[in-house]
Amino acid sequence: MNKTLTAKILTATAENIKTAAHALQSGEVVGMPTETVYGLAGNALNPESLAKIYAAKERPTFDPLIVHVSQDALSGGVSSLHKMGLVDIQALSDLARARIETLIKTYWPGPLTLVLPKLPGVPDLATAGLPSVAVRMPKHPVAQALLKESGLSLAAPSANRFGRISPTKAEHVFEELGDRIGYILDGGSCEIGVESTVLSIAKDGTPSLLRPGQISRPELEALLGTQVGTGVSGEKQGAAIAMGQVAAPGPGMLESHYAPTKPLYLLTRSLAALSHSPEALTEDPVLKEALSKNPSRIGVLLMLGNPQTAQTTFSKWTKASVEAMSLSTSGDLAEIAKNLFSRLRELDHSNADILIAEPCESVEGLGHAISDRIRRASAKRAEAR
Numbered sequence: 001m002n003k004t005l006t007a008k009i010l011t012a013t014a015e016n017i018k019t020a021a022h023a024l025q026s027g028e029v030v031g032m033p034t035e036t037v038y039g040l041a042g043n044a045l046n047p048e049s050l051a052k053i054y055a056a057k058e059r060p061t062f063d064p065l066i067v068h069v070s071q072d073a074l075s076g077g078v079s080s081l082h083k084m085g086l087v088d089i090q091a092l093s094d095l096a097r098a099r100i101e102t103l104i105k106t107y108w109p110g111p112l113t114l115v116l117p118k119l120p121g122v123p124d125l126a127t128a129g130l131p132s133v134a135v136r137m138p139k140h141p142v143a144q145a146l147l148k149e150s151g152l153s154l155a156a157p158s159a160n161r162f163g164r165i166s167p168t169k170a171e172h173v174f175e176e177l178g179d180r181i182g183y184i185l186d187g188g189s190c191e192i193g194v195e196s197t198v199l200s201i202a203k204d205g206t207p208s209l210l211r212p213g214q215i216s217r218p219e220l221e222a223l224l225g226t227q228v229g230t231g232v233s234g235e236k237q238g239a240a241i242a243m244g245q246v247a248a249p250g251p252g253m254l255e256s257h258y259a260p261t262k263p264l265y266l267l268t269r270s271l272a273a274l275s276h277s278p279e280a281l282t283e284d285p286v287l288k289e290a291l292s293k294n295p296s297r298i299g300v301l302l303m304l305g306n307p308q309t310a311q312t313t314f315s316k317w318t319k320a321s322v323e324a325m326s327l328s329t330s331g332d333l334a335e336i337a338k339n340l341f342s343r344l345r346e347l348d349h350s351n352a353d354i355l356i357a358e359p360c361e362s363v364e365g366l367g368h369a370i371s372d373r374i375r376r377a378s379a380k381r382a383e384a385r
């Protein structure tokens with residue numbers, strides 16, 4: 001099926017930011033760069049705009065959105081979030097309030113999303129009916145300019161179709177949503193490349209990590225001087241509400257995310273480790289399963305090193321041709337995160353039959369976020385079960 005790609009990619013000039021801001025004020029949705037990934041922005045307090053976000057992304061409404069706020073709110077800390085009609089500060093204990101103020105002072109603007117008790121005026125569509133709202137102050141100057149120019153708080157999920165690879169360039173947004181939105185502001189390649197850390201602060205101040213990102217759990221624990229637990233993600237909670245809190249969402253239903261269209265197999269060990277192992281195929285059942293499909297072309301995603309080595313290694317196991325890409329030259333996690341989604345997207349566009357990825361060997365800090373994204377990208381999809 002041919003789709004008509006009518007979206008305009010706009011260079012982020014002052015005039016174009018005005019054009020995008022007007023579109024937002026009149027209820028439209030706009031592709032917006034942030035320092036993590038590109039978002040699909042709409043007026044957070046207008047249910048019609050929110051409905052357009054869900055429709056464009058084909059996103060189920062049980063998956064809540066993140067509300068982006070302007071840097072102007074920084075001076076007032078958490079009370080500014082109350083004035084903006086978002087956060088119920090009366091519901092917060094003194095400890096919760098103090099923790100939120102510390103987090104805001106330390107990390108905003110930046111890649112930290114806080115899930116906080118919401119005010120009644122926040123539309124249910126933004127929060128999937130949950131009693132909390134996710135708020136973030138992006139650092140990207142174009143996102144900030146758009147927030148300021150529009151005077152709105154902007155709900156913005158990642159600007160990909162639901163479950164697909166997140167966009168880190170304006171062209172990726174065009175590929176994903178070019179047939180269904182008007183404008184995409186071009187802010188260049190996203191600096192971080194994986195989505196923000198999502199941290200919930202309960203009314204009593206208890207912190208829980210809902211999604212790993214650049215800002216890591218140990219860093220948050222050191223700052224808050226307390227342990228940070230693991231919470232249930234917003235989409236799981238929202239799904240439970242949508243199902244009348246009776247049935248749990250089906251297995252795998254929410255696990256698959258950030259997924260390429262081709263099957264992606266995640267190795268249990270690095271290619272270097274496997275290449276030294278005579279029993280590689282039995283030691284790594286995933287490799288065995290992938291090669292049992294008799295692919296004639298394989299796309300390989302390496303965490304580090306020279307992609308040419310992949311061809312040599314694979315020639316021991318298969319006659320298939322190999323197109324490999326590497327995420328970094330040195331194993332630097334920031335470099336891996338920045339390249340992850342765009343290289344995965346490139347391999348997905350190649351003529352490979354299947355994709356095989358190395359695991360991220362580090363699970364600390366950004367390594368936790370990278371491992372989380374690549375694991376979900378390789379998770380079997382619900383419909384395939």
Ligand code: TXA
Pocket residue numbers: 034036037038039040063064065066111113115127130132133134136138156157158159194195196198210211232233234235
């Ligand atoms: O870096 C980012 O956060 C990007 C950019 C565009 O800012 N946005 C983003 O949005 O990743 P999205 O929609 O792809 O992810 C939002 C996630 C939800 O899936 C959910 O897990 C969590 O944030 N979330 C949102 N509201 C929540 C709530 N009230 N309670 C718990 N989790 C929530």
Ligand code: MG
Pocket residue numbers: 157158166
């Ligand atoms: Mg997303």
